[in-house]
Amino acid sequence: MIISDVDSAFRALADPTRRRILQLVANQPLSAGEIANHFQTTRPAVSQHLGVLREAGLLSESRDGSRRLYQAESMAVDDVINHLQSFWSPRLQELKRQAERKERHRHAKP
Amino acid sequence: MIISDVDSAFRALADPTRRRILQLVANQPLSAGEIANHFQTTRPAVSQHLGVLREAGLLSESRDGSRRLYQAESMAVDDVINHLQSFWSPRLQELKRQAERKERHRHAKP
DNA sequence: ATAGGCTGTAAGCTGTTGCTTACGTTAGCG
DNA sequence: CGCTAACGTAAGCAACAGCTTACAGCCTAT
Numbered sequence: 001m002i003i004s005d006v007d008s009a010f011r012a013l014a015d016p017t018r019r020r021i022l023q024l025v026a027n028q029p030l031s032a033g034e035i036a037n038h039f040q041t042t043r044p045a046v047s048q049h050l051g052v053l054r055e056a057g058l059l060s061e062s063r064d065g066s067r068r069l070y071q072a073e074s075m076a077v078d079d080v081i082n083h084l085q086s087f088w089s090p091r092l093q094e095l096k097r098q099a100e101r102k103e104r105h106r107h108a109k110p
Numbered sequence: 111m112i113i114s115d116v117d118s119a120f121r122a123l124a125d126p127t128r129r130r131i132l133q134l135v136a137n138q139p140l141s142a143g144e145i146a147n148h149f150q151t152t153r154p155a156v157s158q159h160l161g162v163l164r165e166a167g168l169l170s171e172s173r174d175g176s177r178r179l180y181q182a183e184s185m186a187v188d189d190v191i192n193h194l195q196s197f198w199s200p201r202l203q204e205l206k207r208q209a210e211r212k213e214r215h216r217h218a219k220p
Numbered sequence: 221a222t223a224g225g226c227t228g229t230a231a232g233c234t235g236t237t238g239c240t241t242a243c244g245t246t247a248g249c250g
Numbered sequence: 251c252g253c254t255a256a257c258g259t260a261a262g263c264a265a266c267a268g269c270t271t272a273c274a275g276c277c278t279a280t
Contacts, residue, residue: 014124
């Protein structure tokens with residue numbers, strides 16, 4: 001588990017702007033200014049979003065001179081997806097068990 | 111796509127209490143009071159959480175006399191997981207493409 | 221009909237979020 | 251050394267989220 005805590009990661013992903021940012025820097029690192037150019041809001045607002053994503057462990061930061069490059073922490077996003085799946089999988093296992101039980105009943109008394 | 115809109119579903123899942131509620135009613139329907147008994151907060155607070163989950167399409171409501179039974183809308187949760195995966199999969203595809211390109215280069219000039 | 225559960229809902233409060241404007245800071249360049 | 255570009259950060263504000271208390275609406279049983 002890379003992400004610091006699940007709640008902050010979920011909250012970070014709950015914002016559509018932040019999800020778009022994450023998509024932007026999924027394949028290549030981008031500077032804060034380049035990221036901000038993709039949005040209508042001001043640069044400080046984007047910078048704050050970057051802070052939230054970084055705080056949640058979904059983003060890694062590196063420096064290139066006076067610029068700061070951001071890139072998605074892909075394994076962290078995978079962690080969130082995996083957590084959501086394992087959070088939900090007991091429900092599927094239970095469904096499967098119920099189906100099997102019903103199947104056995106059908107065989108027991110036809 | 112069952113869920114009304116992705117944003118509301120994400121925001122609904124961002125709250126840990128609501129995720130626990132969703133787990134509680136994943137396998138069997140429960141009344142609002144039974145659900146509230148699992149938490150320290152007051153019953154109205156839980157009722158509001160139920161409203162958020164229902165609004166997001168993650169919960170279905172049925173009536174049993176004076177009680178109201180809630181149950182997770184399993185396909186809606188699956189939708190969210192699938193959306194997250196397809197939202198993130200382009201990144202994986204790109205990684206794969208880069209790996210293949212690198213592989214071809216390795217073959218081209220050894 | 222009326223009494224009593226079981227519940228949603230309104231009102232009000234507090235903490236948080238997301239935005240903007242203004243300012244501080246660091247790197248690179250003349 | 252200044253000067254500029256590229257940033258983060260503080261301050262302030264409107265909107266919202268989540269909680270509690272108080273109240274109103276059903277349904278059932280008597």
